[in-house]
Amino acid sequence: MAPDTPELSAQERAGKAFPVSWDQFHRDCRALTWRLNEVGPFHAVIAITRGGLVPAAIVARELGVRVIDTVCIASYDHDKQGDLKVLKSISAETAKLGGGTGKGLLIVDDLVDTGKTGRLVRDMMPDAHFATVYAKPKGKPLVDTFITEVSQDTWIFFPWDTALSFQPPIRDGAA
């Protein structure tokens, strides 16, 4: 039975909204690559799916890296964080490139929030370089390179999760 006062989702608790357009996201990924270019070269890019797939494609293209692997983790069910599930790890071939500890590998995700996902992946590859486009304060210490920090009470809306919609004028009570 549904509870009388349903628990607020992480998105509802966040309060503030930070919508990101495709253009903005592409620019931020390129800015991230400028920084990563100073750190590499990297043997392979590893995307944390699914959110890491888009930035990983852009970063890999800009860095000229053609070996791309995934670590598949599910944490948020729409917007509530449940237990982390590792659905797939990196291949034995990629693990070998990283010498077993992840050295020379670049892990990419769209953001760190609480840092739980990042912690899990870092533990798998302690010597890998971990990059995200956005970082919230709780997860920030886990990331080696990121571009934009947003406050913990902000929810980032990515372009692949959103669509254009009509907004009422501000004077009519728009938020």
Ligand SMILES: O=P(O)(O)OC[C@H]1O[C@H](OP(=O)(O)OP(=O)(O)O)[C@H](O)[C@@H]1O
């Ligand atoms: O720092 P954390 O609190 O762990 O949150 C960050 C993670 O949450 C989101 O992924 P999600 O599990 O929602 O899956 P998705 O990438 O498939 O959307 C996001 O893409 C990060 O991977």
Ligand code: HPA
């Ligand atoms: O702020 C966020 N936006 C989208 N997905 C997320 N997953 C954790 N935090 C966020």
Ligand SMILES: [Mg+2]
């Ligand atoms: Mg994710």
